[in-house]
Amino acid sequence: MRSIVIRPIVAEIPPNITVISAASGSQISGALEEKEHGLFTYYLLKGLGGDADTNRDKIIDINELKSFILTKVKEQAAFNGREQTPEIQGSADKIL
16 A cells, blocks of 8 residues: 655646645555556556546547546456545546
């Protein structure tokens, strides 16, 4: 497990910035030992590699990535008996 709690100072995120975090609030991010990655990192890389492209247009936007990561990380964390909810904040229509 990797624990770190960051409390934001600024409430608004500038329009040219997207913030992606492995967990919400004071949650602890978990690992996939068999994949030798953090749970969040594993699904972030899978999503960016094409698994998040739900409409198969060969374009991944923040919304698609967010949906993919939230679903996969929450499911796997629950399977491991924990709670982990990634957060992605910023413009949902940005293309990655």
